[in-house]
Structure formats: structure tokens, C-alpha cells
Amino acid sequence: MSSKFVRPAAEGADPFGTARLRRGVLDAWATSPARFREDANAEEDLALGGYRDRLVVELAQNAADAAARAGLPGRLRLTLRDGVLVAANTGAPLDAAGVESLSTLRASAKRDTRDTSSVGRFGVGFAAVLSVTDEPAVVGRHGGVRWSLAEARALAAETARHSPGLGDEVRRRDGHVPLLRLPYAAEGTAPAPYDTAVILPLRDAAAADLAERLLRAVDDALLLALPGIEELVVEINGESARTLTRRTDGAFTVVDDSAHGVTHWRTTAAHGPLTPGLLADRPVEERLRPHWSVTWAVP
Template sequence: MSMFVQPAAEGDPFGTARLRRGVLDAWAASPARFREDANAEEDLVLGGYRDRLVVELAQNAADAAARAGVPGRLRLTLRDGVLVAVNTGAPLDAAGVESLSTLRASAKRDARESAVGRFGVGFAAVLAVTDEPAVVGRHGGVRWSLAEARGLAEETARHSPGLGDEIRRRDGHVPLLRLPFPAEGTAPDPYDTVVILPLRDTAAADLAERLLHSVDDALLLALPGLQEVVVEIGDEKPRTLSRRTDGAFTIVEDSSDGVTHWRTASAHGTLTPDLLADRPVEERLRPHWSVTWAVPVDAYG
């Protein structure tokens, strides 16, 4: 159990008990399903998402702001062994919780073209740094725990020898995002959602710090739904990056590096069905594409 996020004292507004029961029953009935879930989570964590932690948090913030029709603001704070990301926008709901816990499915399936996250799998990037992630919104939250997930899986394996074999084969590691739990708390004003990531070890802290130091104009240029990103690292002076437009220019003001004028051009469209014929269903259901070019210029263009 996390020392940073408390279990919900009562109630389960996002139906996490139902989600856990369904997953555990599926694992007991078919240990191969456990293996598939474990492989999927491992592929995401060890593959291309490991260094995308900050980008994925920013994409989720941009999408939440777009869904709510509000300016996107993201604050990233690394302090005392915990990375916290708070953002404005559409708050956590039951569909979002199910998406975060499904690995391959996404609440963004029916989102409009402005959604930039890729099918809900990006949240797995948090597992590069933590075993106890949590997301808290305006009306409660959800948390995950490797230790508690392992305990539930091992208890279920008492009645499914094949599942026990799979767990032992992985030295007790289980796909923890598949087993959410309700959490206490609410997002701090003026934000709508907070992601809390207790860092696993020194290596995780180093990775988080490196990724935060690498935040630059590109994040705001690539995610127009974000207007402001604040980065706080330990006792360092907070760094604020904000984005605005001035005629043909996009202007990014960085409290550390000054002001940069950018000339940008964007294009978007819809892919034809034949180009997606051999792609997964989730991709075929979201055929929209977009691209942005950005070139730094002086104040006169």
C-alpha cells in the first residue's frame, strides 16, 4: 500500500472492484491471458514508452483540456522522491479508469480529431519510474500497487495451478495496471486531475529529473492544447513555459531561456481506408492525422 495515496475509505465510484474481479477471473480461467497481459505491459514499459513519461503526461493533459474546452495547463513537480503532474481539463471518470487499466483499449476511441494520445497505452510509461501510480480527479481517484496486485494474483493462483506457474516464471511480477483500486483525494485547485508517481528508486528519480530538464518549446509547439507548462525540480527555481499566438507567429516564453518566436504551419486530414486495411482496429477507428512544422525566427519573422 502506498504511503503517498490512501485507499478510499468508502465507496468505489469508478467500479474498480468489478474491473479487478473480471481480470482475476480471466487469469484463473486462462493463464495464457495473464501471460498476454504481462507481455503487453512489459513491452510498453521496456519498449518505446520508457523515455516518453513526460510527453505522455503532457499529451493526456492536452487531450483533457481539449475535451473540456479550456486552456491546457500542466504542472510537473519532482520533490522528495515523488513526481506529481497536475493539469486542467476533463476530470477522471469511469471510462477513463477502465481505459487506464486495459492497456490496449482507450477512452479516446470516440474522441475528436484534436486528441493526440495513442489509444490509452501511453499511461504505461509511468511504470518506468513507479510501482504505485495513482490518478485523482475532482470526485475521487484510482491507484495501482504492484505488491497488492501480486497478492491478489497469488491468492487467485491457489485455485489455478497454471496461473501460479506463470507468476513464478516472472519472479512474482504481475501486470499491475490491470488491477486498479479506489483512492482517496481530490485534485488541488485550480487543476482538475493529479497524477502521483512515488519513484521506485534512485534510477527512476534520475530518469524523471533528466526528462523534466529536457522539457522545451517543442512540447508546447507539438501540443497546441497546452498553453502553459510549469516544471519544479527539488529546490530549483520553478520554470514556466507559456505559449501564445501573435499574428503569424507562435511565441513561447520560457522563464529560464527567454522568448522565442516561431513560424509554424500545420496540416491535418483523414487517411483513406485502404491505407489502414492491415492496421489494428483501434487505429482504423481513428484515421485522422496531423503534422506541425516550426521554425525559429526573429521578432520580424
């Protein structure tokens, strides 16, 4: 874990109720090992499947949502240095509902059915961080939360001592457990002037390569798709920081990229309600937000 920004919380300090969340999950696994299998499958599908190459997009979506909730222009800084990726953003700080959302894989804090500005997919996209790390953490002004594969394995093993069925499930997965289901309280601070930081100590060289590739692929499209973010800074291994800003100039959306210059874009967007029948077989979290949106952009 990157001690520069995050560390385990002091004993007894747990503002977001992570001990309660862990206890509930472990009790459910012990009672129904099939629940462990479902959680493990869900996390694996999200981390290694459709979300693997969406790491930067998901971090940016979370930043845009935080800015929208705070009613402020969004600023995001992505820094890759010394084997750690840090995504620092302005906006609404981490709270208990957000921690529970990040740790459930299913539910989300993004429940306002009237809010069409929230672009993240119910919090499940945070699982993309597992494509590069086994020890993610999120810290903000009022506390933080962290996860650890090693500690999750130890908790699952201890619980399995009293649940043979759970022990069988853990052994089938060679010790891998759905670590996001088992959060811990953390202490730390986001780098000024940001409100929240996602801290990802990278697992290995392959994870570092993936993170660098995704950061270098950042372009205007990210700011065009996420109008809540007005400034994006990318810094890779001590290189000069690259800054992208977004503004409106009459009929144009203007993106100023310190590395590639200024581009004027003609954009148009549309959104509307989805027919309830289209969501009839979808999870309840999706049915609660029956909206669609699309943006077109031409330079």
C-alpha cells in the first residue's frame, strides 16, 4: 500500500462502517457458500472481462459523477509514478453510501432516478481497478477505505474453518477471493487541491504497462463524453504533465490539449427515457434509472 497517501485506520476508527460490511459478507458466505461463488464470479467477470480496458474511463466517470453531485466543474489528475496510479478528483467526497456501493458489486449509491447526469454504471465499474491492483484504496476529506487481497484471503480462510462448503469453494479458486466485498477503514488524504483520491499500487510489470498504455491513449473523447470534467491532467513517470481542458465557445466545444493543441468540436447530445419493457429482465439497479443518453462530436 502506498503509505504516502493511505494507511490502515487507527484502531476503533471506522467512519463508514466497514467492519459491519465485512461481518455481513463473511456470515453470508459461511451460511451459503454459493453466495461466495456468485460474488467471486461477478468480480472476476467485471475485472477481467468488459471492464479491464476501461480503467481510466471508469476512474473518469467516478470523477464526473462526484463533480455533478457537488454542482461544481470537475477536475481530475491521473498520476503514474513509482509503481502507483493515483486518480485525484474534485467533487462530492466519499461517504458511507459510496463505500457500500463500491463494496457490493451489485448495488450503488447512484439511485436518484431523476438524475440523468450520472454516467457511471451503478458503481460496478470500480471493479476495473482489479485489472491492475490487489490493494486499491479511496481516501477523502472524511475518511477512507481500502481493500487487500492478502487480508481478504486470511478472513475467508478463517471463516472457512467453520464452513466446510466455503473451504471447498476457496480451494477451487486457488485462494482467490472477491476482495472488494471486504473493505477496511483507511486514513489518508487526497493531494491538494483535490477532494478524493483513488490509490492503486500496481500489481506487477504487466499492470504497470497496462496503466501506462491506457493513460497514453487518453484523448479529447474522454472530455467530450464526460462534460462534467473541465480539466484533466495526466502525468506519467515524471514526464511533463499533459493538461486537457474543455470549454464552450459559441456553437463549439473546445478542447485544449497541451500536447496536441486546440481542437474545436461540433457536438450534439440527446437523452430520454427507456421503455420499461426493455429493462424487464435487467437487475433492479438498472430498472431504477431508465434513461439513455448519447453524444456525437465532429471536429
